Amino acid sequence: MKPEYLEIPLVKNEEKNQFEITIDGHKAFILYKEKPYATALIHTETEPELEGKGAGTAVIEKTLAYIEEHNSKIIPLCPFVFAYIKRHPEWKRIVDEHFKGFDE
Template sequence: MTQNEVHDNREAGRYELQTPQGLAFAEYRPAGPAVMFTHTEVPEALEGQGIGSRLVKAALDDVQAQGRKVIPMCPFVAAFIGQHPEYLELVDPAQRGALGM
């Protein structure tokens, strides 16, 4: 994995982005035909600089390419989807209301 490249670390169950300040990641677990995102973390020195958004966008693009759905239990992932309606189709319509989408 090179710096600035988002990588799906399937063994760890997370998408990762290595930065000079440390590892940013979005944890997930398979949930049938969907992927449940549970937690996103960015090195404190990089918060507010778009690293989390870049990471989540790459993760959602990968899930979409696999033809899977998303269960955004992580508040950051849910907020990202809420701000980027092009990803709303990845969330089952029955779950959108419960997540405030």
């Protein structure tokens, strides 16, 4: 994550079912759905003003850390989150054991 994003807080917006960060008034977010056994990460998006600036990666890293801190697991349905975990396999430690997408 870019150093300028380290101090930006992650917000769990339960009304919108998204984890989000706000940078210069613009949002990057991940839509989620909580299951009893894990949190499905469905879609990552950044507002156009943040595209290509690392905000998507920052919201993924902050979301993964949040979920791990809360002793939960994830189901990485979002292609961007899935690709991030493939590049950073140490995060497989929080992927729900029923998710078989990395085995293929």
